[in-house]
Each structure stands twice: as structure tokens, then as C-alpha cells.
Amino acid sequence: MDREERYFQPDIECAEPEVLREIQSKRLREMAARCYDHVPFYRRKFDELGIKPEDIRSIDDIVKLPFTYKTDLRDHFPYGLVAVPKEEVVRVHASSGTTGKQTVVAYTQHDIDVWADGAARALAAAGCTKSDYVHVSYGYGLFTGGLGLHYGAEKLGAAAIPVSSGNTKRQVQILQDFGSNILCCTPSYAAYIGETCREMGVDTTKIPLRAGLFGAEAWSEGMRENIERLLNIDAYDIYGLSEIAGPGVAYECREKQGLHVCEDYFYPEIIDPDTGEVLPDGEYGELVFTCIGKEALPLIRYRTRDISALVREKCACGRTVARLKKLKGRTDDMLIIRGVNVFPSQVEYVLTEMGLEPNYLIVVDREGALDTMEVQVEMTPKMFSDSVKDIESYERRLAAAMQSTLNIAANVKLVAPKSLSRSEGKAQRVIDRRKI
Amino acid sequence: MSVQQLSVFVENKQGGLAEVTRALAQEKINILALSIADTTDYGVLRMIVDRPEEAAEILKAQNAAVALTDVLAVKMPNHPGGLDGAVQALSKENIGIEYMYAFVCPLPGEACMVFRVEDREKAGKVLEDAGYLQLVTSDLYER
Numbered sequence A: 001m002d003r004e005e006r007y008f009q010p011d012i013e014c015a016e017p018e019v020l021r022e023i024q025s026k027r028l029r030e031m032a033a034r035c036y037d038h039v040p041f042y043r044r045k046f047d048e049l050g051i052k053p054e055d056i057r058s059i060d061d062i063v064k065l066p067f068t069y070k071t072d073l074r075d076h077f078p079y080g081l082v083a084v085p086k087e088e089v090v091r092v093h094a095s096s097g098t099t100g101k102q103t104v105v106a107y108t109q110h111d112i113d114v115w116a117d118g119a120a121r122a123l124a125a126a127g128c129t130k131s132d133y134v135h136v137s138y139g140y141g142l143f144t145g146g147l148g149l150h151y152g153a154e155k156l157g158a159a160a161i162p163v164s165s166g167n168t169k170r171q172v173q174i175l176q177d178f179g180s181n182i183l184c185c186t187p188s189y190a191a192y193i194g195e196t197c198r199e200m201g202v203d204t205t206k207i208p209l210r211a212g213l214f215g216a217e218a219w220s221e222g223m224r225e226n227i228e229r230l231l232n233i234d235a236y237d238i239y240g241l242s243e244i245a246g247p248g249v250a251y252e253c254r255e256k257q258g259l260h261v262c263e264d265y266f267y268p269e270i271i272d273p274d275t276g277e278v279l280p281d282g283e284y285g286e287l288v289f290t291c292i293g294k295e296a297l298p299l300i301r302y303r304t305r306d307i308s309a310l311v312r313e314k315c316a317c318g319r320t321v322a323r324l325k326k327l328k329g330r331t332d333d334m335l336i337i338r339g340v341n342v343f344p345s346q347v348e349y350v351l352t353e354m355g356l357e358p359n360y361l362i363v364v365d366r367e368g369a370l371d372t373m374e375v376q377v378e379m380t381p382k383m384f385s386d387s388v389k390d391i392e393s394y395e396r397r398l399a400a401a402m403q404s405t406l407n408i409a410a411n412v413k414l415v416a417p418k419s420l421s422r423s424e425g426k427a428q429r430v431i432d433r434r435k436i
Numbered sequence B: 001m002s003v004q005q006l007s008v009f010v011e012n013k014q015g016g017l018a019e020v021t022r023a024l025a026q027e028k029i030n031i032l033a034l035s036i037a038d039t040t041d042y043g044v045l046r047m048i049v050d051r052p053e054e055a056a057e058i059l060k061a062q063n064a065a066v067a068l069t070d071v072l073a074v075k076m077p078n079h080p081g082g083l084d085g086a087v088q089a090l091s092k093e094n095i096g097i098e099y100m101y102a103f104v105c106p107l108p109g110e111a112c113m114v115f116r117v118e119d120r121e122k123a124g125k126v127l128e129d130a131g132y133l134q135l136v137t138s139d140l141y142e143r
């Protein structure tokens, strides 16, 4: 395979840091003025803090600006934060609304181009070229996944195959018949497609599929290995969220050492979620984005609730833009069980470390005053034995590994093979009965 | 000398066992012996069937977790103390029994016993020496 590094916009992706700072400073100045002039919500916030757009001279002044929260989007549902006249809006998407009411995001033509740039950079970094077929199995619709990668593929000059999600056997058929080279979907769906290939007896070493871009969920290195093995491809993480644009805000290169941020369009910060203070590079905290490159919904310091850290050293791939360390998960996904923070991705890590496939369901409940955590794991041929003693010892090892990774005791429950639901989009991994 | 035993993982939920028995019935697999080891969450169904390898494939195709294990099966004389003699003989040689179950032998008028032990060869010899006759797969299916 050709190992030459590919870029879509090397002038930006490999820019000198000073050049990038100039671009960021200029865009932030313009954005601050635009928000103050056209978005009453931001004007009020600026006035409350006693700042004027003129106070924003360089990108360093960003810390003077207020945060924007998901609730602000909801409070101004649907178009209250839009900064451009109606006639300039060409597209509307909505967030998946995993926690409560949907939020609506508007785009100008410029915004669509910016987003497509991000997705095209991500595809190029995964080795995609103009002569490739890009199989898009993200859902098309209000969700940004499908159209995001679709426009990115076209912008790069590759051929987009808009398969959308669902009908997994047909996905496998199209992978073979259309000669798809690059697969785009959620990591859990990629694993499911891989399992389906195996069940259908499709030899994945014999199909042209080479790489995949997987996002919209936090996933572990074990999951990566699992997908790479099942589909015989290189699996890359891609990050995005609809409030900011969609997939393509940040992406992995072949080094797979963090996700390069399109920081000329989306300026990243890592903050302490409790104090709001910016944290030093390398430290984990809440990821915050400012949409310095966007027109219709130019969010200022948007609190993503995602947990990551920033690395600013130049990458071995030649890119100079900042990298996000692999995301730990969304604070929304984080469970607090008996006072301990638990991310579902940690359970995934334990399972893949033990050579199991990352199919699981976490059930959290409360007995009296005590939280209980059950992890349902599918029985596999590897674990199964005619001897209950052997199965129980495997269960105990699994429970011990959970305890040491999660710092909390979990009850492991073995369930029938293939009985946990496989997802075509974001997988449901948690049932929290405490909320009901 | 041994008999092949088919084990299947059965989750403790409505219809879990029925899925297994239906699949075997549809393919006309005859179940000669059966025992279930129960835990709170699941059971391990152990069976002696007439076509063990075929049965395993049928269940695997239905996504079941299955295992084929060689177990020791012996004929039990039909009189008081028949079983005791076998258990005593194994105990004297320090052979632990992980599990055992009885079934009606296809040979008329006799019972059979399946023993799951660590050292099957040794246990077989001990029982033969004590006068117990081992069964092989063909004893079970041909009349």
C-alpha cells in the first residue's frame, strides 16, 4: 500500500503556527463583531461582561468571551442564535437529541463548504484519493453524519456512495459489488458490518475496502483492533458534532496519535468543567469550540461536554495543527455510580483486552441507597464450557478486570450469544434505571 | 472409549430452552439423555444425542454457544448398591467427579451413568476393574 502522506489543504494543515494564529486572530475579531451586531443573545452576554468587539484583538483574547451551552441553543430554539438573514441559510440539520430536546443548526453556503473541507481533510488523511469509492453508511437526514462525509468525499473528488444506514446484509453486498474503498459509519456499526461479513462468509481480504472513518461515538483502541481485524482495514477516528458542523471537525492521520483539529475553522480549548479555567496542553478536561470559520451559527466557546486533551507538537505526518487525544467520552455518557465516574468505553476496553468482542450492556439500578452496576456480556464459544466451574471462573476474571479498570465492583451477567442488540447508528450501551 | 456429550449455553429467560429443543426436533435429532446445571443467570444444558456433531452445527447456526466433550458412560447394574460401587471405586483412587447424571439405557433393563471426571482414561480403567462396562457411542444408537 502507498504510505505517502496525503493532505487536502496542506497550506493550512501544515501551516507555520504563526500563520495559523494570524488567521485565527483575524477570524475571531470578525466573528466577535458579527455576533455582537447580529445575535441579541451574544450582545447581551458581551454587555453583561463589559466587553466590546474591539477588545478582541488576537486569538489570545478568546478567554475574555463567554461560554455557550447546549441549553442556550435549546432556549433559542429553533433559529434564535442565527447570525445571518434567512435568505443566506441554505441547510438546516438537528442534533441527535440524545439528551432531551433537539437543537437546530443552520448553515450558509460558506458553512457547507467549510464543513466539507473538514470532512475532505479527514478522508485524505485516511489515505482516500480521487479514484476511491467512499461508502457512507452513516444515516442521511437531520443527523449530520451521512451528508457530512458525502460532501467531503465529493469535495475531495472521490465518489460518494450514499448507502445510508440499515439493511446490513445489503451493506456487505454493496461493499463487494460496488468495490467500496473507504467505509464511513459509527464504530459500533462498523463492527456489526464486520461480523455480518464473517457470518455471510465474505473474505474481507478479498474486497477492495482499505480504510474506514468512524465517529459519532467514543471508542477504544480495542474496538479499533477489532474492526481492523474483522474488516481487514485501517480504522480512523473522526470527530464532529452537529452544533459545531458535523463530522470533520477533527480527524486522525496515519499516525493514529490523536485527532487533528481544523483549527482554522473551529478553535479548540480544554477547560476545567467546574471552574471554566483553560487547562495546560496535555491535560484532560472539557473540550470547548469556537466556530471562527462559520457564518450562520457562529457559536462562541461552545461547551461540548466531551472529555479530551490537546497536543500541540508537530505530528510525524507533517501536520502542525493541534491534536485532540482520543476522546474519553461525553460527560453526558459518564455514569456516576456510587460516586465513581464510569465511562462505557472503559467496559469496552476491558472486554477487548480479554479478547472478547465489544458487545455489552450496562444496567445501572439502585437497591435501597446503593447503586448497582450490571454488565451484560454475550457468551462466546471461547468462554463456553460444559463445566459451570470453568464458566464461573471466567466470569470472576472478567469481574476482577472490570473492578480494576472501573474502580467499582460490577456484576457480570452472561447472556445468550448475539442477544444484545446491534446498532446501525449510535449503540445503546447503558440502561440507567435510577432515572425512571 | 467414551461418549460424546453436547453442551449448550441457555440463558435463563422465557423461551431459552425451547429454542434449543425446537431446533433439534426440527432436524430429527434424538435426545437420549439430558441434565441441566443451573445458576441464577444461565444454565448449561448437557445432552447425549444420536448425532452429536450434526446437532452442534445446527445449534451453532442459530448462534448458540455449544461444546462437544468426551465423557465416560458406563452401564449400571439394576440392583441396590449398583451406583455406590462405582462411586466408591472412583473415590478410593481419588478421582473427583465434576458432575454425573443417569439415563435409561437403550439396552433393555439397564441404566446408564455419565461421569464427568478430570482423568477420563484412568477413571474408565478403575470402573472396568470394578466390573462396570463402558459404553461407546455406537452402543447408544444401534439396537
Ligand SMILES: [Zn+2]
Binding pocket: A253, A254, A255, A260, A315, A316, A317, A318, A319
Ligand atoms: Zn498527524
